[in-house]
Amino acid sequence: MTSSIVASDRTMAAALLRLHFHDCFVRGCDASVLLDSTPGNTAEKDSLANANSLRGFAQIDQVKAKLEQVCPGVVSCADILALTARDAIVKIGGQSWVVYLGRKDGVVSVASESMVSLPSPFADYTQLVQSFATVGLSEKDMVVLSGGHTIGTTKCGAFSQRLYGFSGPGAINGTDPTLDPEYAKVLKQQCPQNAPLNTVFLDPSGSFPGQTYDKGYFEAVKANKGVLASDAALLTSSFGASLVAVEASATSPFMTDFGVSMQKMGMAAAPKGAVLQVRKNCHFVN
Ligand code: HEM
Structure with a gap:
């Protein structure tokens, strides 16, 4: 089903990959990112980090509805996020990885937790390493998973400070x-001042710009064409810079490395003692 979703809209691969990432970094992979806000509570999806930015919710609903028809109450929303992310990447030419199943869905989703747990596009290398360590991911995982930016777009607002307001x-x-400097000129055309909602590709290389799953992101970062400050930050550590070079090389292990790190990210566990269930509808607790 993911295959037909991505076939009809190739940009969905980026959306589905990011949904899984944003799920796993907050309360583990428990589909807390899919819960709706309620009168007394603003949920993760409506946080500053996610609102008007995360996409793919309707597509996850389609998959869930189909599964509920054939085997009600069995497949969690969190497992659906893990599977659709993997299948979407495979559909656009990525290498597959094994997704272990059995995640359960949480019943808590708090906007402020997204702001604490998700890495900021302004983060420096040390902050990125710390953020990934919180969910059990290594420095290598952090660099490799940043390669998710081989697809998708970013709003200018997430990095325009690098173009117009840099005072370092x-x-x-x-x-x-x-x-x-030449790339800065290109980005300035795409992102004029005071146009924070314009979008640019995180990695424009490949036959489908922003939608080609390849090592292009690492080539871009290595050539000082990483768009976000957090992308450029990978070059500020000797470990990061040498791993970027390896991932960008002719014999790049990116496809394999990415699967290994995605599998690890997908194991991020919900907090101890959390109430868990298989939601009937990904938007609401049962
Ligand atoms: C290293 C820390 C990371 C930071 C600071 C970061 C930040 C961002 C930001 C600011 C955007 C643009 C959002 C928008 O303007 O709407 C974005 C997009 C995206 N990110 Fe990341 N990200 C990080 C890591 C990751 C990881 C680990 C993955 C997946 C494995 C990922 C996958 C994506 C994808 C696919 C998009 C494009 C989404 C779309 O086109 O809908 N990112 N990221």
Whole structure:
């Protein structure tokens, strides 16, 4: 089913991958990202990090509805997120990985927790490593999984400070000197000042710009064309820079490495003692 979803809208691969990532980083992979806000509670999906940005909810609903028809109450929303992310990547040319099943759905979703647990696009290398460590992921996992940015888009607002408001060392008229100057010009055209909602590809390389699953992201980062400050930050550590070079190389292990790290990310457990269930509808607790 994921295959037909992605066939009809190739951008869904990025959306489904990101949904799984944003799920696992907050309360483990428990589909808390799919719960709706209630009168007394703003849920993760409506946090600043996710609102008007996460996509794919309707597509997850389609998959869930189909599964509930054939085997009601068996497949959790969290397992659906893990499976659709994997199947979407395979559909656009990525290498498959084994998704272990048996995740259960949580009953709690709190917007403020997304803001604490999800890495910020302004994060430096140390902050990125810390953020991934919180869910049991290593420095290598962090660099490799950043390769998820081989697909998809970002709003200009997430990085325009690098184009117009950079005041760190070596700033060139407000532009981050670690961004390739020619590429900075291109990005400035796509992201004029005060247009925070315009979007650009995180990695425009490949036959389908922003939708080609390949090592292009690492080639871009290596060439100082990483878009987000967090992408550029990978070059600021010697470990990060050498791993970026390996992943960008002619013999890139990216496809295999990505599957290994995704499998690990998908094991992020819900907090001890959390109430868990298989939701009937991914939007609501039973
Ligand atoms: C390393 C820390 C990370 C940061 C700071 C980060 C931040 C961001 C930001 C700011 C966007 C743009 C959102 C928007 O403007 O709507 C984005 C998009 C995206 N991210 Fe990340 N991300 C990180 C890691 C990851 C990981 C680990 C994955 C998956 C394995 C991932 C997959 C994606 C995808 C696929 C998109 C495009 C979504 C779309 O086109 O709908 N990111 N990310």
